[in-house]
Amino acid sequence: MIHTLYGSDSDVDLRVLGRVWQEAGFDLSDPRFTMIANDAGDLRKSWLLRDPGLSFILEARAVRNRCFPEVNRGECFKRGKPGDLTTWFAPDAMTATKVIGELQELFDCAAASITTTTSTTTTTTTVPVNACADIFDCNAGAEVCCNGQCKPNPYAGQSVCSTLYTPACTLCRTDSDCHCNPMYPIFCDSCGGGDSIFSCVNPCS
DSSP, rough: HHHHOOOOOOHHHHHHHHHHHTTTTTTTTTTHHHHHHHHOHHHHHHHHHTSHHHHHHHHHHHHHHHHSSSSTOTTTOOOOOOTTHHHOOOSSHHHHHHHHHHHHHHTTTSOSSSEEEEEEEEEOOOOOOOBOSSSSOOOOTTTEEEEEEEEEEETOOOOEOSSSSSTOOEEESGGGOOOOOSSSSSSSSBBTTSOGGTTTOOOOO
């Protein structure tokens, strides 16, 4: 899965580990990072799951399988005490479904793109425009729901670089579009590791 999200480079997992380690406030020179990087078990996996993209997709699968369509599970939807985040994001199935749709837009980088490139050609599939109520009614990644209509996403296949070394809202298609640590060039920002692309651009404008 990590290669699907962040590229097929052989060191991609090491770069993800380095990023989440630094985001946790630790220095790459810390010997504990070397221990984690060389670990082949749960310790390494637990740090990789601190990456928002990886953890979101894995947890989304678990939640969807457990709570949809069995919407009456008590642990899935509830109204908590004032200030309880569950009250805001999942008080009922309808609100939770809406939030999931919004999150899918935010994690557009993880959705499948309808554009495929070979060594000689680029093939784009055009999907007819259809009415939509939310992102679930459209072809995820390739389309967006704008004013009740599914329309081609002008930013399909693009995302935003993480911002340890790269300016905010830098659009990207691959990790090579993002900047690296000048002292440790093996540690670079990743494409799709930053803010949602829709916090930087409006696909419906």
